[in-house]
Amino acid sequence: MAILIIFLLGVGNFALHRAVMDSDHPLLGRMPWFVHLLGGRFTMVVEFLLLFAALMFAEQGNATGPIAYVVYSVLNSFSAWLILTDRV
Template sequence: MTDQPPGTTTKRSSRPPNDMRQGFIATDNRRSAAYRDSQMAILITFLLGIGNFALHRAVMDSRHPLLGRVPWFYHHLGGHFSLAVEFLMLLATLLFAAQSIVWAPICYVVYSMLNSFSAWLILSGRV
């Protein structure tokens, strides 16, 4: 089956061929880039969450007449129920971002933009 005389062995290198090593390096670079992107998404999401909490609190403290027309569960636990929902949305987004799932932070950015716009409308008295 082999062209070698019996009892002889070939010396094998423990290093993979050059083209395989390049593949390992490229994979490592992609992993580190994905890790960096994941960290950036977590940081941006966290900062947006701080802003959303601040806006949420400002709207709740404004005593705007529109807040009296929201459903009963909004006022459950002294208004802290809505803050708990806000926290759960932020937590879920951070967990998705930690797993490098891109759509969750993008959705949270869109949510934050809509939240900022609605808070601006309420706090400036345009609504």
């Protein structure tokens, strides 16, 4: 069950990440050079590595990774909401 929840959170995180990257928010222009490396795909790779690590922790039966990924997803959703609604 933890693997399914993490996977669904990962899909949501990828969708939010793409929406933020496509938003052309002025804040994105102030990010360091490595954020724009490979057309923004570098940050998608980091997103994937976080998801993969959380899935591996869940597969091993360790609860620390999935809990950390849920916290990350909540913070990621909040920051995406702030950016997409122009509150920042």
